[in-house]
Amino acid sequence: MKLSFWERLVVNSPLRAFSLHLLEPWAFGQILAFPQGKRALDIGCGNGQGLAMLAARAKPAKLLGIDLDPAQVARAQARMVALGIPATVRQGRAEELLLADGCVDIITSLGCIHHVPNWRGAVAESARVLAPHGVMYLLEFYRPLLLAIHWLAPHPPARFGHTELLEEITKHKLQVLGQWQCLGLFGVVVAQKSAT
Numbered sequence: 001m002k003l004s005f006w007e008r009l010v011v012n013s014p015l016r017a018f019s020l021h022l023l024e025p026w027a028f029g030q031i032l033a034f035p036q037g038k039r040a041l042d043i044g045c046g047n048g049q050g051l052a053m054l055a056a057r058a059k060p061a062k063l064l065g066i067d068l069d070p071a072q073v074a075r076a077q078a079r080m081v082a083l084g085i086p087a088t089v090r091q092g093r094a095e096e097l098l099l100a101d102g103c104v105d106i107i108t109s110l111g112c113i114h115h116v117p118n119w120r121g122a123v124a125e126s127a128r129v130l131a132p133h134g135v136m137y138l139l140e141f142y143r144p145l146l147l148a149i150h151w152l153a154p155h156p157p158a159r160f161g162h163t164e165l166l167e168e169i170t171k172h173k174l175q176v177l178g179q180w181q182c183l184g185l186f187g188v189v190v191a192q193k194s195a196t
């Protein structure tokens with residue numbers, strides 16, 4: 001589901017960039033620092049700030065961004081060119097990534113899954129493309145927050161909470177390495193794919 005006007009304003013703001021470059025890497029790093037020199041994928045990459053953050057902090061061997069919204073894909077592509085980051089950015093859907101099984105070592109998905117009507121399908125698809133020992137870094141926004149802002153930013157009705165997200169993750173050979181949530185409104189999860 002594409003962003004509303006207000007949500008687009010927030011995700012393209014300097015405040016979002018500040019959080020993406022400083023707060024989220026710090027929060028993830030408390031659990032597990034990004035593995036270095038691996039194949040990384042940012043699902044729902046938006047304007048590419050997350051890709052820039054990954055390029056700086058994970059120094060990936062390969063970097064791919066996927067987003068549903070062609071306008072955000074164009075912004076991310078322009079950002080990669082401007083910053084000289086050799087990333088591929090393309091339009092696509094979190095629930096059907098069109099990638100081979102086990103082809104990436106790091107997945108970031110920062111505020112994307114709650115936009116996907118079939119959010120369980122998006123979790124399963126991320127798990128499928130993650131290689132054995134690969135790590136998934138999630139930031140998600142939950143039902144109570146989404147209901148409170150529904151008039152400003154409508155989201156698919158299939159909303160979820162932190163516990164439901166954790167339960168879904170563990171159905172797909174993923175072990176939760178660490179997680180936290182804030183008042184049931186939003187949370188962070190780092191999970192690793194098992195060896196087999």
Ligand SMILES: C[S@@+](CC[C@H](N)C(=O)[O-])C[C@H]1O[C@@H](n2cnc3c(N)ncnc32)[C@H](O)[C@@H]1O
Pocket residue numbers: 001002003007011016020043044045046047049050066067068069072092093094095109110111112115116
């Ligand atoms: C809240 S924004 C977050 C963007 C960026 N990750 C960030 O942290 O600033 C959610 C992004 O997910 C994208 N999105 C929504 N539904 C999607 C889907 N089914 N597949 C891929 N991307 C999707 C939106 O276009 C938007 O760019």
